[in-house]
Amino acid sequence: MELYLDLHSQPCRSVFLFARAARIPFDFKLVELSKGQQYSEEFGKISTARKVPVMKDGSFVLTESTAILEYLVQKHASSVADHWLPADLQQRARVNEYLSWQHMNLRAHGSKVFLLKALFPIVMGAEVPKEKMAAALEDLSQSLRTLEETFLQSKAFIVGEEVSLADLVAIVEIMQPVGVGVDVFDGRPALHAWSERVKKAIGEELFAEGHELIMKASGLTQEMQNNKHMEMLKPKYEKFFS
Numbered sequence: 001m002e003l004y005l006d007l008h009s010q011p012c013r014s015v016f017l018f019a020r021a022a023r024i025p026f027d028f029k030l031v032e033l034s035k036g037q038q039y040s041e042e043f044g045k046i047s048t049a050r051k052v053p054v055m056k057d058g059s060f061v062l063t064e065s066t067a068i069l070e071y072l073v074q075k076h077a078s079s080v081a082d083h084w085l086p087a088d089l090q091q092r093a094r095v096n097e098y099l100s101w102q103h104m105n106l107r108a109h110g111s112k113v114f115l116l117k118a119l120f121p122i123v124m125g126a127e128v129p130k131e132k133m134a135a136a137l138e139d140l141s142q143s144l145r146t147l148e149e150t151f152l153q154s155k156a157f158i159v160g161e162e163v164s165l166a167d168l169v170a171i172v173e174i175m176q177p178v179g180v181g182v183d184v185f186d187g188r189p190a191l192h193a194w195s196e197r198v199k200k201a202i203g204e205e206l207f208a209e210g211h212e213l214i215m216k217a218s219g220l221t222q223e224m225q226n227n228k229h230m231e232m233l234k235p236k237y238e239k240f241f242s
């Protein structure tokens with residue numbers, strides 16, 4: 001099985017961390033987004049969506065991190081611990097409830113803060129306007145509040161006593177703004193305690209390995225500055241930032 005990944009990307013980290021934590025063997029195929037490798041002819045043959053992560057299992061190609069995660073759980077059902085995606089109807093529904101919610105909420109809001117901090121100055125040639133950053137941080141705060149108050153409540157993990165794909169997908173998104181210096185845990189001790197439990201459940205060393213690149217996100221900003229595809233990417237980001 002091949003996984004096409006760039007660990008700067010949150011959905012790539014969820015797939016990478018899960019495969020490694022569950023000891024599912026794979027070939028790591030690096031697609032460096034900051035170098036525009038998603039636009040290469042070679043990668044275009046794998047995925048016309050030109051986004052990572054992508055999984056290739058024999059001739060079967062799958063995009064979308066949450067679909068890849070579920071595929072891996074089901075393919076390796078005999079060895080993957082049940083808590084990642086419980087067989088119990090209602091517990092599995094809780095995982096899927098979170099996975100459905102996160103795309104337009106924690107993922108969208110955490111990514112926006114990250115992109116404003118890491119890319120806005122390069123793309124727009126100016127500092128991020130204060131009110132734009134304040135609005136993005138407020139949206140992120142709202143998502144973090146929902147994660148705490150609606151999904152976690154007083155439980156150890158989103159589904160209950162054990163870690164699941166929902167916690168994994170949540171933590172990788174949270175680490176995106178952390179990578180550009182936003183202290184999302186400030187004033188949120190319960191969320192911080194949860195994040196420590198998730199790191200432990202994944203394995204602290206593995207977690208650090210998966211997040212090494214994003215914790216050096218300033219290097220990414222520099223690489224993007226030298227990206228020969230920047231002119232092509234500019235209109236896309238300008239639209240996103242406007």
Ligand SMILES: N[C@@H](CCC(=O)N[C@@H](CS)C(=O)NCC(=O)O)C(=O)O
Nearest residue numbers: 009010011050051052053064065066
């Ligand atoms: N919903 C997709 C998101 C995939 C995605 O947006 N990947 C980004 C990196 S986080 C990407 O490859 N972007 C490249 C581009 O847009 O050029 C998933 O969960 O896998």
